[in-house]
Amino acid sequence: MAVQLMNRKTSIIILLTMVTLAITPPSASASNWTQFHCDIEHVGYSTSSASNTGDIAWISDNIGAHHASSVTIADGRIFVYCDDYLASLDEYTGEVLWNVPVNKTPDVCGSWVTPTYNNGYVFLSANETCCFNATNGSLVWMFEPPTGMGAVDGGCTISSGMVFTSDWDGCHYYCLDEETGEELWNFTVDGKAQSTPAVSIANARVFFCSYVGICMDDGVAYCVNMTTGDEIWNFTTDNSFCGSVTIGDGVVYLPEYNFDGDGALYALYSENGTVKWTKPVERTDSTPAIAYGNVYVCGGCIGSSDLMAYCFNATNGDLLWNTSASDELGNWKCSVAVADEKVFVGKPYYKMGVMDYVGTYALDASTGEIVWSYPEGGSSPAVADGMVFTVGGGRVYCFNELFRGDVNHDGSIAAEDAVMALEMAVGSVLPNDEADMNRDGKVTSLDALMILQIAAGNSGI
Numbered sequence: 001m002a003v004q005l006m007n008r009k010t011s012i013i014i015l016l017t018m019v020t021l022a023i024t025p026p027s028a029s030a031s032n033w034t035q036f037h038c039d040i041e042h043v044g045y046s047t048s049s050a051s052n053t054g055d056i057a058w059i060s061d062n063i064g065a066h067h068a069s070s071v072t073i074a075d076g077r078i079f080v081y082c083d084d085y086l087a088s089l090d091e092y093t094g095e096v097l098w099n100v101p102v103n104k105t106p107d108v109c110g111s112w113v114t115p116t117y118n119n120g121y122v123f124l125s126a127n128e129t130c131c132f133n134a135t136n137g138s139l140v141w142m143f144e145p146p147t148g149m150g151a152v153d154g155g156c157t158i159s160s161g162m163v164f165t166s167d168w169d170g171c172h173y174y175c176l177d178e179e180t181g182e183e184l185w186n187f188t189v190d191g192k193a194q195s196t197p198a199v200s201i202a203n204a205r206v207f208f209c210s211y212v213g214i215c216m217d218d219g220v221a222y223c224v225n226m227t228t229g230d231e232i233w234n235f236t237t238d239n240s241f242c243g244s245v246t247i248g249d250g251v252v253y254l255p256e257y258n259f260d261g262d263g264a265l266y267a268l269y270s271e272n273g274t275v276k277w278t279k280p281v282e283r284t285d286s287t288p289a290i291a292y293g294n295v296y297v298c299g300g301c302i303g304s305s306d307l308m309a310y311c312f313n314a315t316n317g318d319l320l321w322n323t324s325a326s327d328e329l330g331n332w333k334c335s336v337a338v339a340d341e342k343v344f345v346g347k348p349y350y351k352m353g354v355m356d357y358v359g360t361y362a363l364d365a366s367t368g369e370i371v372w373s374y375p376e377g378g379s380s381p382a383v384a385d386g387m388v389f390t391v392g393g394g395r396v397y398c399f400n401e402l403f404r405g406d407v408n409h410d411g412s413i414a415a416e417d418a419v420m421a422l423e424m425a426v427g428s429v430l431p432n433d434e435a436d437m438n439r440d441g442k443v444t445s446l447d448a449l450m451i452l453q454i455a456a457g458n459s460g461i
């Protein structure tokens with residue numbers, strides 16, 4: 001057997017002496033995802049490429065990553081909310097670089113928050129709003145809301161030297177000085193302050209919402225001057241505004257949670273808060289994503305409603321597609337991410353009071369068809385630098401498309417890759433995923449042959 005393999009190896013090597021290669025790896029455009037739902041307008045869309053395969057690049061240890069939180073990516077680091085501490089991971093390996101304890105807000109329905117990065121610092125809205133040095137996690141300042149209450153679900157947004165944060169049942173949003181954490185203004189809302197504020201720099205406006213309480217109606221969306229905190233308009237719904245606003249072109253989008261039935265997705269004119277269009281969606285705290293002229297959102301609550309992800313025409317609200325209820329994709333705690341013609345969404349789990357995610361799904365952004373799935377992770381995905389990140393089971397997951405065939409990781413498929421795959425097949429070199437061309441979980445001489453065919457094809461032989 002060994003002789004046979006060696007003979008085959010020898011003949012392949014001879015063949016390969018004539019082969020050169022020319023194939024380029026999938027491009028990974030650089031981009032950051034610096035806060036909840038990508039940026040200060042919460043577009044939930046990245047210009048980055050994103051995996052077409054669902055290949056895993058790394059899975060972190062169980063670091064207690066919060067089941068409903070999203071991660072923040074900047075400067076080669078990932079920032080993760082882990083309930084009673086904040087962790088920083090290496091973006092490319094998942095290795096924990098540092099972690100610091102934080103005071104969590106008393107739990108409300110598994111409340112969550114997403115860290116925010118800006119200019120070398122990372123900010124977290126928890127029982128207090130904190131600013132940490134992003135490099136080493138040292139505390140720079142801490143803001144304790146005068147009400148003594150902490151943030152629930154809403155993170156902070158940073159723009160123009162100002163930090164916008166909240167104190168939930170303290171019923172306030174706050175504007176703080178980014179350098180010192182000192183309060184510049186506060187705004188009292190009718191109900192609980194649960195949004196991550198959205199900022200439109202062009203109009204110097206901040207958008208956020210409030211709602212009265214669990215199983216109670218009435219929610220209000222507010223538009224406020226970002227430098228003075230003066231109200232510009234407000235809009236009241238019969239149900240609850242539990243999520244955050246997404247800023248589009250002259251329009252803001254926000255969905256409502258209805259404890260008694262269907263919620264709705266609203267498109268409001270950002271100038272004055274009047275309704276442009278509204279469509280029914282499953283009840284949700286989800287924040288919409290905007291891409292390709294469409295609005296993407298998901299919703300639903302296990303035990304109370306179907307689970308669904310949707311795509312609407314942003315201009316007129318026409319429903320373009322929705323997932324099947326039997327797929328059980330989407331969740332009231334999940335906000336979808338969009339990148340590279342795909343929509344990333346989670347499949348939730350809920351049993352005996354425990355909520356988590358049991359699947360990460362990539363959908364075709366034009367049709368809603370499933371492109372790939374992975375049976376773990378799923379919490380509000382984030383996309384940056386060609387990679388998709390999500391949380392589940394206390395771990396962070398990183399998906400990155402493998403450049404299959406490039407066994408030696410030099411950026412191209414050539415004869416040397418086939419040789420190395422053959423060495424893996426005979427056990428003289430440890431196998432890797434790049435060599436497993438037919439995805440059967442092992443590296444054999446068949447994989448080596450497939451690589452050789454690609455290399456030969458690329459060289460025109």
Ligand SMILES: [Ca+2]
Pocket residue numbers: 405406407408409410411412413414417
């Ligand atoms: Ca190679």
Ligand SMILES: [Ca+2]
Pocket residue numbers: 435436437438439440441442443444447
């Ligand atoms: Ca194989």
